[in-house]
Amino acid sequence: MIDEPSVSGAEGPASALDPEIAARLKRNPDGLVPAIAQQHDTGEVLMLAWMNDEALHRTLTTGRATYWSRSRKEFWVKGETSGNVQRVVSVALDCDGDTILVAVDQTGPACHTGTRTCFDGRALI
Structure with missing residues (x-):
């Protein structure tokens, strides 16, 4: 079993x-x-999730989008249980270093509600 670092990576x-x-x-x-997470060929924004250093490392080295679940306090690989996989095409860091853009090839819905994106039907204006 893999020893998992703390969220910050500062402990463990x-x-x-x-x-x-x-x-x-x-x-x-x-x-x-x-x-x-953004669909690589259309630019469609699929979802927002969170990464710590280890989740980013796993994403970069496996080609599978890996996030940190704040509610479950564990890593999750998108699609590992649902089959709605995100194959990583590229990863970029914004100009301030405070947001990661993961261009993916999404299989199936990205949102846990079953919609293509977490933003379907949720326009405010």
Whole structure:
């Protein structure tokens, strides 16, 4: 079984994330960075989730979108149980280092409600 680091990576086993990448991240007080999943070929915004250093490392090395579940306090690989997989095409960090953009090839719905995106039918204006 893999020893999982704390959310911030400051306690427990260290993350294997490249130190140069880790140095560029601006994390919230919980050690997390928001990650926007976007369909790579259409630009459609699919969802927002959270990553810590280890989730980003796993995403970069496996090609499968891996996030940190704030409610369950554990890593989750998108589609591992639902089959609605996100195959990673590219990963970028915004200019401030405080948001990650994950371009993916989404299989099935991205939202846990069963819709294509977490933003379907939710326009405010």
